[in-house]
Amino acid sequence: MYYNFLKILKEGLTNNNGWKKTWQNPQIKKKYDVIIIGGGGHGLATAFYLAKEFNVKNIAVLEKNWIGGGNVGRNTTIIRSNYMLNENEAFYEFSLKLWESLEKQINYNAMVSQRGVLNLFHSDAQRDSFIRRGNSMIINGADAELYNVQKIKSIYPFLEYENARFPIKGGLFQKRGGTVRHDAVAWGYAHAADTLGVDIIQNCEVDNFKFKSGVCIGVETNQGYIKANKIGCAVAGSTSLLLSKANMSLPIESHVLQAFVSESIKPIIPGVITFGAGHFYISQSDKGGLVFGGDIDGYNSYAQRGNLDTLEDVCESGLALMPTISKARLLRMWGGIMDMSMDGSPIIDKTHIKGLYMNAGWCYGGFKATPASGWCFAHLIAKDYSHRLSENFRLNRFKNGYMIDEKGQGAQPNLH
Amino acid sequence: MSEFIYYGDASLLKRPKWDNKNAEDEFYKYLYLRKNISGFHKELWFHQQGDRSWLIVTRNTKNHEIIRVELATEVVKGLDK
Numbered sequence: 001m002y003y004n005f006l007k008i009l010k011e012g013l014t015n016n017n018g019w020k021k022t023w024q025n026p027q028i029k030k031k032y033d034v035i036i037i038g039g040g041g042h043g044l045a046t047a048f049y050l051a052k053e054f055n056v057k058n059i060a061v062l063e064k065n066w067i068g069g070g071n072v073g074r075n076t077t078i079i080r081s082n083y084m085l086n087e088n089e090a091f092y093e094f095s096l097k098l099w100e101s102l103e104k105q106i107n108y109n110a111m112v113s114q115r116g117v118l119n120l121f122h123s124d125a126q127r128d129s130f131i132r133r134g135n136s137m138i139i140n141g142a143d144a145e146l147y148n149v150q151k152i153k154s155i156y157p158f159l160e161y162e163n164a165r166f167p168i169k170g171g172l173f174q175k176r177g178g179t180v181r182h183d184a185v186a187w188g189y190a191h192a193a194d195t196l197g198v199d200i201i202q203n204c205e206v207d208n209f210k211f212k213s214g215v216c217i218g219v220e221t222n223q224g225y226i227k228a229n230k231i232g233c234a235v236a237g238s239t240s241l242l243l244s245k246a247n248m249s250l251p252i253e254s255h256v257l258q259a260f261v262s263e264s265i266k267p268i269i270p271g272v273i274t275f276g277a278g279h280f281y282i283s284q285s286d287k288g289g290l291v292f293g294g295d296i297d298g299y300n301s302y303a304q305r306g307n308l309d310t311l312e313d314v315c316e317s318g319l320a321l322m323p324t325i326s327k328a329r330l331l332r333m334w335g336g337i338m339d340m341s342m343d344g345s346p347i348i349d350k351t352h353i354k355g356l357y358m359n360a361g362w363c364y365g366g367f368k369a370t371p372a373s374g375w376c377f378a379h380l381i382a383k384d385y386s387h388r389l390s391e392n393f394r395l396n397r398f399k400n401g402y403m404i405d406e407k408g409q410g411a412q413p414n415l416h
Numbered sequence: 417m418s419e420f421i422y423y424g425d426a427s428l429l430k431r432p433k434w435d436n437k438n439a440e441d442e443f444y445k446y447l448y449l450r451k452n453i454s455g456f457h458k459e460l461w462f463h464q465q466g467d468r469s470w471l472i473v474t475r476n477t478k479n480h481e482i483i484r485v486e487l488a489t490e491v492v493k494g495l496d497k
Contacts, residue, residue, distance in 0.1 A: 240452035251448040253424070254477070299422040302454045302477045309418060342448045398448045411447050414422060 039063025045374020108188030237337025
């Protein structure tokens with residue numbers, strides 16, 4: 001265990017001169033057993049679990065920019081397992097369990113904070129649907145509680161309860177949900193994978209795949225050709241672009257999702273709150289900034305920035321829910337490119353090409369899914385068959401008609 | 417509420433014929449698979465809060481630059497010929 005109390009004490013007394021780099025910058029080898037393309041949360045988690053749980057040696061993670069610069073650092077840091085469909089709920093509950101033990105596993109403080117996620121409802125019909133979802137969560141081994149208005153008032157006295165159009169009628173609460181410091185997730189997985197011998201290569205962009213008699217045998221990168229037995233793609237919004245080089249057309253559209261942070265204010269929001277009448281979710285970081293977001297912008301985009309009408313819409317939703325934040329000033333905003341799938345659920349599968357594997361379609365769910373996604377993808381790559389929790393997240397579900405459409409929106413990615 | 421709403425890739429105008437020999441496969445591709453282009457993308461927009469026309473907009477998905485707007489009805493007439 002590299003990071004420990006005695007080490008901190010010793011370094012504190014000796015000017016912090018003795019710290020090693022969190023991960024090394026190794027020379028690229030000519031050949032790897034497994035190459036993971038994409039050094040985001042999912043890619044790094046995959047490499048870590050491949051090395052730790054599936055005993056694969058000789059792994060590289062190729063990242064086109066720097067570790068932590070993609071979607072893993074462009075989200076609202078929320079973790080939860082409050083889905084209704086069994087395929088999703090079992091998977092996200094596994095993920096939440098992995099979050100609970102993550103910091104010990106990776107020997108890194110990721111500030112996992114189970115401060116509770118509260119989904120507010122505003123009508124009797126919505127209460128019924130939330131109760132149904134809560135029951136589905138409990139059946140799948142997660143925790144869920146129904147909060148009445150009185151209970152919510154005792155935690156969040158400042159919400160707009162008497163809104164004429166959308167009065168707050170109660171909420172579905174998941175106590176084990178919460179937030180995690182997102183950058184530390186990337187750094188922590190990178191540190192832990194590096195400790196197990198994984199090569200983490202930054203500024204290494206894959207330009208093309210190399211095939212030999214129908215098998216994927218390597219990648220062409222801006223740092224030269226690298227051979228590999230197995231290649232896994234975990235590149236979120238860039239999945240369609242990367243896999244078009246393998247002649248694949250995917251059930252994915254890339255959309256931009258924005259997140260916003262206000263200036264630091266005194267502690268006011270102890271947990272995570274979601275507004276059930278618009279699309280708005282908010283929490284407060286440990287530094288005091290209000291971290292919030294809403295819908296995707298709604299049209300295909302590869303620009304890692306969003307538009308102002310979405311900002312306006314998100315802020316209007318926020319003020320309808322909690323007028324008290326109207327004076328807080330916006331400090332930062334950013335956009336990440338989401339791989340929106342046709343049914344709103346992810347894809348963890350082999351491709352039609354031997355040796356080439358894909359992990360994509362995370363829509364909004366990417367950050368909270370990081371540990372389970374890494375685990376299931378590692379399982380698939382190591383054993384060549386799906387983990388039981390991801391066996392429904394396969395490409396053929398679109399052809400067979402077994403969609404996992406949590407919101408029931410149909411094949412319209414900007415509505416998921 | 418936005419003046420224009422987005423519907424998706426303009427390839428949706430080319431709906432397969434129901435009685436084609438490979439209709440099942442064609443509809444799978446039509447409904448689910450997308451090129452998801454980075455660069456100039458032809459896409460459908462509906463002028464919901466205006467004259468309620470369907471438009472084909474050619475827009476760069478890297479920087480949102482719009483270089484062409486056509487009426488979908490006109491383009492579809494061209495497709496039928």
